[in-house]
Structure formats: structure tokens, C-alpha cells
Amino acid sequence: MGPSGFITLLAGWVTTEVGRQPWVVYGVMRTSQAVSPLSAQQVGLSLMAFVIVYFLVFGTGIYYMLKLMHAGPAVAPDPGQENQAPRAGRRAQPALV
Amino acid sequence: MDVTVVWAAIIALGLLFYVVLDGFDLGIGIVFPLFPEERERDLMMNTVAPVWDGNETWLVLGGAALFGAFPLVYATVLSALYLPLVAMLACLILRGVSFEIRGKASRTKHLWDLAFIGGSTGAAFFQGITLGAFIQGIPLANGEFSGDAFGWLTPFTLLTGCGLVATYALLGCCWLVAKTEADLQRRLHRLVWPLTLVLIVFMLAVTIWTPLQEPDVAARWFSAQWFHRMLPAPFLVALCAYLMRRAARERHHTRPFILATSFVVLGYAGLLATLWPYAIPSSVTLWQAAAPERSLTFTLKGAVVILPLIMAYTMLGYWVFRGKVRHGEPHYH
Numbered sequence: 001m002g003p004s005g006f007i008t009l010l011a012g013w014v015t016t017e018v019g020r021q022p023w024v025v026y027g028v029m030r031t032s033q034a035v036s037p038l039s040a041q042q043v044g045l046s047l048m049a050f051v052i053v054y055f056l057v058f059g060t061g062i063y064y065m066l067k068l069m070h071a072g073p074a075v076a077p078d079p080g081q082e083n084q085a086p087r088a089g090r091r092a093q094p095a096l097v
Numbered sequence: 098m099d100v101t102v103v104w105a106a107i108i109a110l111g112l113l114f115y116v117v118l119d120g121f122d123l124g125i126g127i128v129f130p131l132f133p134e135e136r137e138r139d140l141m142m143n144t145v146a147p148v149w150d151g152n153e154t155w156l157v158l159g160g161a162a163l164f165g166a167f168p169l170v171y172a173t174v175l176s177a178l179y180l181p182l183v184a185m186l187a188c189l190i191l192r193g194v195s196f197e198i199r200g201k202a203s204r205t206k207h208l209w210d211l212a213f214i215g216g217s218t219g220a221a222f223f224q225g226i227t228l229g230a231f232i233q234g235i236p237l238a239n240g241e242f243s244g245d246a247f248g249w250l251t252p253f254t255l256l257t258g259c260g261l262v263a264t265y266a267l268l269g270c271c272w273l274v275a276k277t278e279a280d281l282q283r284r285l286h287r288l289v290w291p292l293t294l295v296l297i298v299f300m301l302a303v304t305i306w307t308p309l310q311e312p313d314v315a316a317r318w319f320s321a322q323w324f325h326r327m328l329p330a331p332f333l334v335a336l337c338a339y340l341m342r343r344a345a346r347e348r349h350h351t352r353p354f355i356l357a358t359s360f361v362v363l364g365y366a367g368l369l370a371t372l373w374p375y376a377i378p379s380s381v382t383l384w385q386a387a388a389p390e391r392s393l394t395f396t397l398k399g400a401v402v403i404l405p406l407i408m409a410y411t412m413l414g415y416w417v418f419r420g421k422v423r424h425g426e427p428h429y430h
Contacts, residue, residue: 036176042246046183053187057194064201 098392104166105376105383107400111159117268117358118152119144124269126166126192126217127262129210130290136424137281138210142196144276148414151197153189158407159430165396169240169386172374175244176185177235178227178249185223192216204309218262223260223298232307232371234378253310260299264361267292278421282348289345289353293360297338300364313370313379327370330352334363 017046122145132138145152164171175182191212199209232247237243270292272286308315317323337359344352372378376386387393 035374036172038176038179038240042179044177049183049187053190057190060194062200064198 100135100390100397101166101383101387103397104162104387104393107404108159108162108166109369111155113362115152115155115159116264116365117361119149120151120265120268120361121272121354122152122269123192123217123221124265124267126213126269126272127266128273129214129268131219131288132281132284135206139200140277140422140424141273144273147418148198149412151414152194153193162400165300166388166393167376167383167386168388169381171322173237173240173242174231174377178230180246181223181230181249185220185227188216188219188223190216192220199419219267221262222258225258226250226254228261228368231258232257232311232368232378234311234380236375237380251305256299256302256306260296260303263292263296263299266366267296268354268361268400271357275351275354276422278423286345286348286353290342293338293341293345293357296360297334300334300360302326304367310381312413317371323370327367330363330367333387336358337363360394367409401411 020026022030022032024034126146129138129141132141160171193216195209195216197211197214199206202209226249229251233248234246235242235244248264249321269290270288274282274289277285291306308318318327323335337356341353341356344356374382376383
């Protein structure tokens with residue numbers, strides 16, 4: 001149930017981008033006519049940079065999300081219980097790394 | 098005043114807002130290494146936590162407006178400057194993520210500090226390289242970029258790269274002076290004048306180097322039409338420098354930031370005077386690079402509505418979070 005949103009998004013994007021090939025403007029201009037005069041090495045380098053950065057960013061994000069899910073929802077302190085010792089196993093504020 | 102010039106003015110203004118607003122965001126990251134204590138770093142980031150996102154969006158506005166209004170520039174210049182722009186984007190991503198994660202991290206906080214410093218300095222540096230490469234001009238053939246992948250890497254662009262890092266460092270330092278107090282502000286005040294001097298050296302270097310390298314620029318600067326218009330500029334820079342020295346000495350709160358912005362505006366005005374009337378120096382004029390007039394008029398109607406809205410909510414945001422930032426105040430996310 002959880003990833004179904006991501007799957008639908010990706011499915012939509014793949015359909016759009018692959019389905020319209022070989023046109024970039026359907027029926028008017030082909031993708032090969034719209035390409036910039038960049039070398040394959042340049043574009044490959046930028047693709048590699050994006051992959052590395054996104055792995056870093058999304059990896060950290062997913063790690064944080066999993067940690068938050070594991071810690072559970074933050075429990076608001078009951079006014080009558082504030083002075084008692086905190087319940088074992090529950091932190092009020094989850095820390096990251 | 099035709100619609101092409103209006104759009105050029107909108108893009109120029111949008112980029113000026115970007116330089117001033119994201120300038121101090123990035124500048125905070127650039128001066129971070131001088132303030133290693135964690136509590137102070139938290140405080141410094143808190144000064145921009147509510148506004149840095151919006152500041153960065155002015156770059157997007159400039160780029161998108163370029164795409165719509167001057168598609169030839171967007172296509173050729175962005176292809177020519179592909180590598181420095183991708184590097185700048187990677188730095189901006191790292192800087193942006195470090196804003197959010199650093200506040201929550203405990204074991205890896207120093208790594209995210211490095212990401213913040215490296216991302217901010219790298220973004221400033223590559224923006225400066227982009228600027229220098231743009232001033233140098235882009236080789237074109239049949240309306241397409243015809244140069245090689247590393248035309249942007251020259252001693253001149255390295256100079257402009259470092260110059261922009263110095264500019265943002267001064268902006269960041271002056272912003273922090275306005276938003277902090279007590280001992281931290283005192284130490285920041287001591288930084289203001291040295292950073293101003295560094296900036297002036299870079300401005301001088303670029304001002305001397307540009308006409309030496311580009312004979313068209315030299316011809317324009319010293320022509321009868323432009324020379325008397327550009328003549329006040331060095332005197333205004335000197336005046337700002339004198340006022341900045343006094344403001345730092347007398348520990349003014351907001352005056353350093355206003356003067357730092359004045360330096361940026363003066364430099365920017367010089368840049369615009371250098372570029373006019375070209376969209377791509379020195380080969381393509383604004384009118385040659387512009388989209389069809391109907392597109393320009395149509396998009397202008399949208400811009401005229403949206404831009405005042407953006408300015409209004411931006412000013413509201415700064416007004417809501419006005420005043421000094423102190424230790425122990427809640428994180429503004």
C-alpha cells in the first residue's frame with residue numbers, strides 16, 4: 001500500500017517520456033532535431049553527478065524516514081504524569097543520526 | 098520602451114534579487130569556517146532558516162524567464178556553460194539538504210557542516226565562473242553553440258569565480274551582523290572591513306581585466322556616449338567603502354548590509370552597462386535573441402500580475418521574522 005503512490009508516479013512519467021518518442025513535440029519536431037550540441041561525455045558526467053547526489057540525498061531521507069517510523073509517534077506528556085520517570089522504550093523526540 | 102527591453106529588465110532585476118538574497122545565504126556558509134562553535138553555527142543558520150528557500154527561487158525565476166523570453170540565450174549559453182551549471186546545481190542541492198538535516202543530526206553533524214560550507218562556497222564559485230564565461234562571449238554558428246566543453250575555464254573566469262565568493266562572503270557577514278548580537282556580532286563586525294577590502298580588490302581586478310580582454314567592451318566603455326555615465330561609478334564605490342569602514346567601526350547594525358548591497362548594485366550596474374545591448378556578448382543583441390513579440394506580450398501580462406505578488410509575500414516573510422535571532426529560540430522550520 002505504501003509505495004503505490006511512487007509506483008503510479010513513475011508509471012505515468014515512463015509512459016509520457018517513452019511513449020512520445022521519437023517526437024519531442026508530437027508530430028512537429030523529432031527529439032534528434034532538438035538535441036543540444038553537447039558531447040556524450042559531458043552529459044554522462046552530469047548524469048553520474050545526479051545519480052551520486054540523489055543517492056546521497058534520498059538515502060539519507062529514507063534512513064531518516066525509517067528511523068522516524070521505528071520510533072513511533074511522539075507522545076504528548078500527560079500533565080499528571082510529567083513528574084514521573086519516562087516510560088521505558090518511548091522517547092518523546094526521535095533523534096536522527 | 099519595447100517589450101524586449103522590458104523583459105530584459107525583468108530578468109536583470111530578478112537576477113539582481115537573486116544575487117543579493119541568496120548571496121547572503123551562501124555567504125553564511127562561506128564564513129562558517131571562521132566560527133567553529135556549534136551553538137554559534139546553529140544561530141547563524143537560524144537567521145536565514147525561514148527565508149533561504151524563497152531566496153533561491155529567484156534564480157529559478159531568472160532561468161525560466163530566460164527560457165520564455167530569450168530562448169536563443171537559454172539554449173546556447175546553458176549548453177556552453179553546462180558543466181559549471183551542473184556543478185552549481187549539485188552544490189545547491191547539498192547546501193539545501195544540509196539546512197534541513199543538520200538541525201536534526203547528532204553523530205554526523207560535522208559532515209553536514211562540511212556539506213553546507215562546501216555547497217555554499219562551490220555554488221558561489223561556479224556562479225562566478227558562469228558570469229565570467231558569459232562576459233567572455235559564446236562562440237556561435239548558425240544559432241547553435243559551436244565551442245568546446247571547457248571554454249568556460251579560463252584565468253578570467255577563475256577570477257570572477259573568486260570575486261563572487263568574496264561578494265557573497267561580505268553579504269553573508271553583514272546580514273549576520275544585522276541579525277545577531279553580543280559577542281558573535283562583535284566578532285562579525287571585525288570581519289566586515291577586511292572582507293570589504295577583499296571585495297574591492299576583486300572589483301578592481303575585474304574592472305581592469307575585462308576591457309583588456311574584450312576590445313569591444315573597451316571601445317564601448319571609453320566611447321563618448323558611455324564614459325561620462327560610467328565615470329561616477331568608481332567614486333561611488335570609494336564612498337561606499339569609506340561609509341562601510343565607519344559603519345563597522347561604530348558597530349552599526351543594519352548599515353553594513355545596506356552598504357554591502359550598494360556594492361553589489363554598483364557592480365551589477367557596471368555589468369549591465371558592459372552587456373548592453375547584447376544578450377550574448379558580443380554577437381547577439383537582445384532583439385535577435387528574443388522570442389516573438391506576441392509571446393513576450395502574452396507572458397508579460399502574467400509576469401505583471403505575479404511579480405508584485407512574489408515581492409509582497411517575500412517582504413511579508415522578512416517582516417514577520419524581523420529582529421535579532423537569539424540562542425535557545427525555536428528552530429524556524
